[in-house]
Amino acid sequence: MSDALIRIEGISKTFAGRDGTQTTVFEDLHFSIDAGEFVCLIGHSGCGKTTILNVLSGLEQSSSGYVFVDGREINGPSLDRAVIFQSHALMPWLTVMGNIAFAVSSRWPDWSTDKVRAHSQKYIDLVNLAGAEKKRPAELSGGMKQRVGIARALSIEPKMLLMDEPFSALDALTRGELQVEVLRICAETRQTVFMITHDVDEAILLADKIVLMTNGPHAKIAEVVVNTMPRSRTRHDLHKHPHYYPIRNHLIEFLVDRSKAFASDAADYDPRNPPQVRPGLADQAVTTAQPVAHPAPAKPLVAIVR
Secondary structure: OOOOOEEEEEEEEEEEOOOEEEEEEEEEEEEEEEEOOOEEEEOOOOOHHHHHHHHHHHOOOOEEEEEOOOOOEOOOOOOEEEEEEOOOOOOOOOHHHHHHHHHHHHHOOOOOHHHHHHHHHHHHHHHHOOOOOOOOOOHOOOOHHHHHHHHHHHHOOOOOOEEEOOOOOOOOHHHHHHHHHHHHHHEEEEEEEOEOOOOOOHHHHHHEEEEOOOOOOOEEEEEEEEEEOOOOOOOOOHHOOOOOOHHHHHHHHHHHHHHHHHHHHHHOOOOOOOOOOOOOOOOOOOOOOOOOOOOOOOOOOOOOOO
16 A cells, blocks of 8 residues: 555546547556656647646545545545636635635635634745735736745645645746745645646646646546656756756657657556656666655856956
């Protein structure tokens, strides 16, 4: 029995069309997420990424298979799993404090008003929104709204945080700032995160593991890429690490070529044990149990003339 916090065992999803035909979006998915781990899911549109997230959240049922959280099978939504959507999904009539306090009160209904406010303030401070407590969503920028969404999700102290492309609607500068904030918050809280993204560099910056999906219908997990870069990575020095380009090239090559050709290339594929690869160290599949040695960053190949 695996001691992973999240275990996905053989889930599939089939939809019935208006003409009665059945379409299997994805099938026989197996993967796990350890406590404190940040996992990103990447794949082309139509492979069922958001549906997988909805199944994990309990908002949708899989057609077959099981999902276990902390050893218990899930059968619906729970405050143990918080979701951050692409849009902020804030209640427009409530202030920043009100939106977060509403979630906290739902999680701990017996708490006093003062305790709820103090707990909410802790997470407002965590996302650097101190001073905006009395503002309503209409008075906030897009990035600030997403910060409120992140604070609200974290305030209920979930076992798992589910993020569905939370920065996709933001401009590049704001998106970069929020990525740094999420990296900092996860380092401080050791939050377990499952995130959907189309951004390869975002996945390399944030994730410990990157799950690669083949194209739908009948999408599968092709492989799990282990991020061999140290967790102390930042947006500014990401490209300087010797593992960055091997990992990035591996992901791009999969999305451009191998995701389409997977069915014909995977005669020996075992869905119960998707290959785990470390492109920063070697191209062949290896087990995640092996320790990773992180070499020092390579020296720049330019001369500086003073």
